[in-house]
Amino acid sequence: MKPAVATNEAALIARIVAGENELFHELIRPYERLVYVTIFAIVKNETEAEDGAQEAMISAYRNLKSFRGEAKFSTWLVTIAMNEARKRLRKAKTKAEDSLDEPAEEREGDYTPAVLTDWREIPLAALERKELKEKLREAVGRLPEKYREVFVLRDIEELNQEETAAALGINVTLVKVRLHRARMMLQKMLVPYLKSEAPLLGQGKPARGGFFRGWFQ
Amino acid sequence: MNLECKHVWEQISGYLDKQLDPEMLAAVERHLESCEVCSAVLDSTRNILVLTADDQTYELPVGYSERLHRKLTEVIEGGDGGG
Numbered sequence: 001m002k003p004a005v006a007t008n009e010a011a012l013i014a015r016i017v018a019g020e021n022e023l024f025h026e027l028i029r030p031y032e033r034l035v036y037v038t039i040f041a042i043v044k045n046e047t048e049a050e051d052g053a054q055e056a057m058i059s060a061y062r063n064l065k066s067f068r069g070e071a072k073f074s075t076w077l078v079t080i081a082m083n084e085a086r087k088r089l090r091k092a093k094t095k096a097e098d099s100l101d102e103p104a105e106e107r108e109g110d111y112t113p114a115v116l117t118d119w120r121e122i123p124l125a126a127l128e129r130k131e132l133k134e135k136l137r138e139a140v141g142r143l144p145e146k147y148r149e150v151f152v153l154r155d156i157e158e159l160n161q162e163e164t165a166a167a168l169g170i171n172v173t174l175v176k177v178r179l180h181r182a183r184m185m186l187q188k189m190l191v192p193y194l195k196s197e198a199p200l201l202g203q204g205k206p207a208r209g210g211f212f213r214g215w216f217q
Numbered sequence: 218m219n220l221e222c223k224h225v226w227e228q229i230s231g232y233l234d235k236q237l238d239p240e241m242l243a244a245v246e247r248h249l250e251s252c253e254v255c256s257a258v259l260d261s262t263r264n265i266l267v268l269t270a271d272d273q274t275y276e277l278p279v280g281y282s283e284r285l286h287r288k289l290t291e292v293i294e295g296g297d298g299g300g
Contacts, residue, residue: 025286040275046278050278054288054289057289058292112223113226113261114261132268133271133274136265137274140269156269180229180230180231183229184229187262194264
Protein backbone atom coordinates (compact mmCIF):
# COMPACT_ATOMS: atom_id res chain seq x y z
CA MET A 1 0.00 0.00 0.00
CA LYS A 2 1.20 3.48 -0.80
CA PRO A 3 1.84 5.79 2.10
CA ALA A 4 -1.28 7.84 2.45
CA VAL A 5 -0.46 11.27 1.10
CA ALA A 6 -4.08 12.01 1.74
CA THR A 7 -3.56 11.46 5.44
CA ASN A 8 -4.79 14.57 7.07
CA GLU A 9 -1.78 16.82 7.15
CA ALA A 10 -2.87 18.58 10.29
CA ALA A 11 -3.16 15.25 12.10
CA LEU A 12 0.27 14.26 10.88
CA ILE A 13 1.75 17.51 12.10
CA ALA A 14 0.07 17.09 15.49
CA ARG A 15 1.58 13.62 15.85
CA ILE A 16 5.05 14.86 14.94
CA VAL A 17 4.82 17.70 17.39
CA ALA A 18 3.62 15.20 20.01
CA GLY A 19 6.81 13.22 19.54
CA GLU A 20 6.49 10.92 16.54
CA ASN A 21 9.35 12.74 14.88
CA GLU A 22 10.05 10.17 12.20
CA LEU A 23 6.69 10.97 10.59
CA PHE A 24 8.30 14.17 9.36
CA HIS A 25 9.68 12.16 6.44
CA GLU A 26 6.13 11.40 5.40
CA LEU A 27 4.94 14.95 5.89
CA ILE A 28 7.43 16.53 3.53
CA ARG A 29 7.52 13.83 0.86
CA PRO A 30 4.92 15.58 -1.37
CA TYR A 31 6.90 18.82 -1.18
CA GLU A 32 10.44 17.75 -1.95
CA ARG A 33 10.18 18.99 -5.48
CA LEU A 34 8.49 22.24 -4.52
CA VAL A 35 11.25 23.15 -2.11
CA TYR A 36 14.12 22.23 -4.41
CA VAL A 37 12.77 23.91 -7.53
CA THR A 38 11.82 27.06 -5.65
CA ILE A 39 15.35 27.42 -4.35
CA PHE A 40 17.00 26.36 -7.61
CA ALA A 41 15.07 28.89 -9.67
CA ILE A 42 16.32 31.62 -7.37
CA VAL A 43 19.92 30.59 -6.74
CA LYS A 44 20.49 29.02 -10.19
CA ASN A 45 22.94 26.46 -8.94
CA GLU A 46 22.25 22.76 -8.32
CA THR A 47 24.56 22.24 -5.38
CA GLU A 48 23.41 25.41 -3.66
CA ALA A 49 19.80 24.45 -4.31
CA GLU A 50 20.21 20.99 -2.84
CA ASP A 51 22.03 22.27 0.23
CA GLY A 52 19.39 24.96 0.55
CA ALA A 53 16.56 22.44 0.25
CA GLN A 54 18.09 20.36 3.05
CA GLU A 55 18.51 23.41 5.24
CA ALA A 56 14.95 24.53 4.55
CA MET A 57 13.55 21.12 5.44
CA ILE A 58 15.61 20.94 8.62
CA SER A 59 14.44 24.40 9.54
CA ALA A 60 10.84 23.35 8.93
CA TYR A 61 11.38 20.35 11.19
CA ARG A 62 12.88 22.42 13.97
CA ASN A 63 10.16 25.04 13.75
CA LEU A 64 7.19 22.79 13.16
CA LYS A 65 5.80 23.64 16.59
CA SER A 66 5.43 27.23 15.48
CA PHE A 67 3.30 26.23 12.50
CA ARG A 68 -0.19 27.17 13.59
CA GLY A 69 -2.17 26.17 10.58
CA GLU A 70 -3.38 29.64 9.60
CA ALA A 71 -1.60 29.12 6.30
CA LYS A 72 -1.42 25.90 4.37
CA PHE A 73 1.57 23.81 5.31
CA SER A 74 2.85 24.03 1.73
CA THR A 75 2.74 27.83 1.84
CA TRP A 76 4.54 27.87 5.16
CA LEU A 77 7.18 25.53 3.78
CA VAL A 78 7.66 27.53 0.61
CA THR A 79 8.14 30.67 2.71
CA ILE A 80 10.98 28.94 4.50
CA ALA A 81 12.41 27.76 1.17
CA MET A 82 12.19 31.25 -0.29
CA ASN A 83 13.97 32.74 2.71
CA GLU A 84 16.70 30.16 2.42
CA ALA A 85 17.06 30.95 -1.29
CA ARG A 86 17.26 34.68 -0.62
CA LYS A 87 19.89 34.15 2.03
CA ARG A 88 22.02 32.11 -0.36
CA LEU A 89 21.50 34.54 -3.19
CA ARG A 90 22.65 37.45 -1.05
CA LYS A 91 25.86 35.57 -0.29
CA ALA A 92 26.40 34.73 -3.94
CA LYS A 93 25.68 38.29 -4.98
CA THR A 94 28.90 39.55 -3.52
CA LYS A 95 30.48 37.64 -6.38
CA ALA A 96 28.10 38.18 -9.25
CA GLU A 97 25.44 40.79 -9.86
CA ASP A 98 22.14 40.19 -11.55
CA SER A 99 22.49 40.68 -15.27
CA LEU A 100 19.50 42.97 -15.53
CA ASP A 101 18.93 46.20 -13.72
CA GLU A 102 15.89 46.18 -11.55
CA PRO A 103 13.33 48.48 -13.09
CA ALA A 104 11.49 50.82 -10.78
CA GLU A 105 8.18 49.38 -9.67
CA GLU A 106 6.20 52.47 -10.58
CA ARG A 107 7.38 52.79 -14.12
CA GLU A 108 4.83 51.70 -16.62
CA GLY A 109 5.07 50.86 -20.25
CA ASP A 110 8.34 48.97 -20.21
CA TYR A 111 6.69 45.62 -20.09
CA THR A 112 5.47 45.24 -23.58
CA PRO A 113 5.82 41.88 -25.28
CA ALA A 114 7.84 41.22 -28.38
CA VAL A 115 5.51 41.99 -31.22
CA LEU A 116 5.51 39.84 -34.27
CA THR A 117 4.15 42.14 -36.90
CA ASP A 118 4.76 39.52 -39.49
CA TRP A 119 5.25 35.91 -38.55
CA ARG A 120 7.97 35.60 -41.20
CA GLU A 121 10.15 37.77 -38.97
CA ILE A 122 10.47 34.95 -36.49
CA PRO A 123 13.95 33.53 -36.89
CA LEU A 124 13.90 29.94 -37.94
CA ALA A 125 15.88 28.90 -34.90
CA ALA A 126 13.56 26.02 -34.30
CA LEU A 127 15.00 24.54 -31.18
CA GLU A 128 14.43 21.09 -29.90
CA ARG A 129 12.19 21.05 -26.89
CA LYS A 130 15.13 20.17 -24.68
CA GLU A 131 17.08 23.21 -25.83
CA LEU A 132 14.02 25.33 -25.41
CA LYS A 133 13.76 24.29 -21.79
CA GLU A 134 17.38 25.27 -21.33
CA LYS A 135 16.61 28.67 -22.85
CA LEU A 136 13.61 29.00 -20.60
CA ARG A 137 15.64 28.25 -17.47
CA GLU A 138 18.24 30.79 -18.58
CA ALA A 139 15.59 33.40 -19.24
CA VAL A 140 13.96 32.82 -15.85
CA GLY A 141 17.40 33.17 -14.30
CA ARG A 142 17.82 36.53 -15.97
CA LEU A 143 14.62 38.00 -14.54
CA PRO A 144 15.24 40.54 -11.80
CA GLU A 145 14.85 38.84 -8.44
CA LYS A 146 11.50 40.26 -7.37
CA TYR A 147 9.91 39.22 -10.65
CA ARG A 148 11.60 35.86 -10.59
CA GLU A 149 10.28 35.09 -7.11
CA VAL A 150 6.70 35.68 -8.15
CA PHE A 151 7.10 33.79 -11.41
CA VAL A 152 8.63 30.80 -9.63
CA LEU A 153 5.79 30.50 -7.16
CA ARG A 154 2.92 31.24 -9.54
CA ASP A 155 3.98 29.66 -12.81
CA ILE A 156 6.53 27.03 -11.88
CA GLU A 157 5.06 25.89 -8.58
CA GLU A 158 1.53 26.89 -9.48
CA LEU A 159 0.68 28.39 -6.13
CA ASN A 160 -2.36 30.62 -6.25
CA GLN A 161 -2.17 34.40 -5.89
CA GLU A 162 -3.02 34.43 -2.21
CA GLU A 163 -0.48 31.74 -1.36
CA THR A 164 2.18 33.54 -3.38
CA ALA A 165 1.41 36.82 -1.68
CA ALA A 166 1.59 35.15 1.73
CA ALA A 167 4.84 33.37 0.96
CA LEU A 168 6.52 36.56 -0.25
CA GLY A 169 4.96 38.93 2.25
CA ILE A 170 3.51 41.19 -0.43
CA ASN A 171 -0.06 41.97 -1.42
CA VAL A 172 -2.05 40.27 -4.16
CA THR A 173 -2.05 43.33 -6.41
CA LEU A 174 1.72 43.36 -6.42
CA VAL A 175 1.75 39.64 -7.20
CA LYS A 176 -0.39 40.32 -10.27
CA VAL A 177 1.70 43.25 -11.46
CA ARG A 178 5.00 41.45 -11.03
CA LEU A 179 3.71 38.26 -12.59
CA HIS A 180 2.49 40.08 -15.65
CA ARG A 181 5.81 41.83 -16.07
CA ALA A 182 7.76 38.64 -15.55
CA ARG A 183 5.71 36.88 -18.20
CA MET A 184 6.12 39.71 -20.68
CA MET A 185 9.87 39.83 -20.10
CA LEU A 186 10.10 36.10 -20.69
CA GLN A 187 7.99 36.33 -23.81
CA LYS A 188 10.34 38.96 -25.12
CA MET A 189 13.44 36.95 -24.31
CA LEU A 190 12.10 33.71 -25.72
CA VAL A 191 10.33 34.73 -28.89
CA PRO A 192 13.55 34.45 -30.93
CA TYR A 193 13.66 30.75 -30.14
CA LEU A 194 10.10 29.92 -31.01
CA LYS A 195 9.40 27.92 -34.08
CA SER A 196 7.50 29.50 -36.89
CA GLU A 197 4.78 27.75 -38.74
CA ALA A 198 6.24 27.69 -42.22
CA PRO A 199 3.49 25.71 -43.98
CA LEU A 200 1.12 28.62 -43.49
CA LEU A 201 3.02 30.59 -46.09
CA GLY A 202 0.86 31.42 -49.05
CA GLN A 203 -2.34 30.21 -47.44
CA GLY A 204 -3.60 33.62 -46.60
CA LYS A 205 -4.24 34.66 -43.08
CA PRO A 206 -2.91 32.13 -40.60
CA ALA A 207 -5.45 30.68 -38.24
CA ARG A 208 -5.46 32.08 -34.74
CA GLY A 209 -2.95 30.21 -32.69
CA GLY A 210 -1.24 28.98 -35.78
CA PHE A 211 2.03 30.79 -35.23
CA PHE A 212 3.26 28.45 -32.59
CA ARG A 213 1.10 25.47 -33.09
CA GLY A 214 3.96 23.31 -34.23
CA TRP A 215 5.97 24.16 -31.21
CA PHE A 216 5.37 21.12 -29.10
CA GLN A 217 5.43 18.55 -31.83
CA MET B 218 -15.08 49.11 -25.48
CA ASN B 219 -12.52 49.12 -28.26
CA LEU B 220 -8.99 48.30 -27.25
CA GLU B 221 -5.70 49.14 -28.85
CA CYS B 222 -3.02 46.46 -29.04
CA LYS B 223 -0.97 47.91 -26.20
CA HIS B 224 -4.01 47.82 -23.96
CA VAL B 225 -4.62 44.21 -24.85
CA TRP B 226 -1.04 43.32 -23.89
CA GLU B 227 -1.67 44.73 -20.43
CA GLN B 228 -4.50 42.22 -20.07
CA ILE B 229 -2.64 39.14 -21.31
CA SER B 230 -1.70 37.89 -17.88
CA GLY B 231 -5.17 38.45 -16.49
CA TYR B 232 -6.63 36.78 -19.56
CA LEU B 233 -4.45 33.69 -19.13
CA ASP B 234 -5.37 33.53 -15.45
CA LYS B 235 -9.07 33.99 -16.28
CA GLN B 236 -9.27 37.05 -14.09
CA LEU B 237 -10.74 39.61 -16.44
CA ASP B 238 -14.14 41.01 -15.66
CA PRO B 239 -16.78 40.12 -18.26
CA GLU B 240 -16.68 43.47 -20.03
CA MET B 241 -12.91 43.49 -20.40
CA LEU B 242 -12.90 39.83 -21.38
CA ALA B 243 -15.37 40.50 -24.18
CA ALA B 244 -13.32 43.44 -25.43
CA VAL B 245 -10.09 41.45 -25.38
CA GLU B 246 -11.68 38.53 -27.18
CA ARG B 247 -13.17 40.81 -29.79
CA HIS B 248 -9.74 42.32 -30.41
CA LEU B 249 -8.05 38.91 -30.59
CA GLU B 250 -10.52 37.74 -33.21
CA SER B 251 -9.21 40.27 -35.65
CA CYS B 252 -5.63 40.90 -34.52
CA GLU B 253 -2.97 38.39 -35.48
CA VAL B 254 -0.30 40.35 -33.66
CA CYS B 255 -2.01 40.11 -30.30
CA SER B 256 -3.03 36.51 -30.94
CA ALA B 257 0.64 35.70 -31.50
CA VAL B 258 1.67 37.47 -28.31
CA LEU B 259 -0.99 35.56 -26.40
CA ASP B 260 -0.07 32.19 -27.91
CA SER B 261 3.65 32.63 -27.36
CA THR B 262 3.10 33.65 -23.75
CA ARG B 263 0.74 30.76 -23.17
CA ASN B 264 3.22 28.30 -24.67
CA ILE B 265 5.97 29.60 -22.42
CA LEU B 266 3.75 28.96 -19.41
CA VAL B 267 2.93 25.44 -20.59
CA LEU B 268 6.62 24.74 -20.90
CA THR B 269 7.29 26.32 -17.51
CA ALA B 270 4.81 24.10 -15.73
CA ASP B 271 6.29 20.98 -17.30
CA ASP B 272 8.00 18.96 -14.57
CA GLN B 273 10.85 18.13 -16.90
CA THR B 274 11.85 21.77 -17.28
CA TYR B 275 13.23 21.77 -13.78
CA GLU B 276 14.63 18.37 -12.96
CA LEU B 277 15.65 17.10 -9.57
CA PRO B 278 19.25 15.97 -9.16
CA VAL B 279 19.68 12.21 -9.14
CA GLY B 280 19.63 10.96 -5.56
CA TYR B 281 18.27 14.22 -4.17
CA SER B 282 15.42 12.61 -2.28
CA GLU B 283 17.62 9.90 -0.74
CA ARG B 284 20.20 12.42 0.43
CA LEU B 285 17.51 14.66 1.84
CA HIS B 286 15.91 11.90 3.88
CA ARG B 287 19.29 10.63 5.07
CA LYS B 288 20.08 14.12 6.30
CA LEU B 289 16.70 14.41 7.99
CA THR B 290 17.19 11.06 9.67
CA GLU B 291 20.47 12.36 11.14
CA VAL B 292 18.74 15.44 12.46
CA ILE B 293 15.70 13.57 13.78
CA GLU B 294 17.74 10.85 15.44
CA GLY B 295 20.16 13.43 16.75
CA GLY B 296 17.15 14.66 18.66
CA ASP B 297 17.78 18.32 18.09
CA GLY B 298 14.61 20.30 17.86
CA GLY B 299 11.45 19.04 16.22
CA GLY B 300 8.35 17.98 18.03
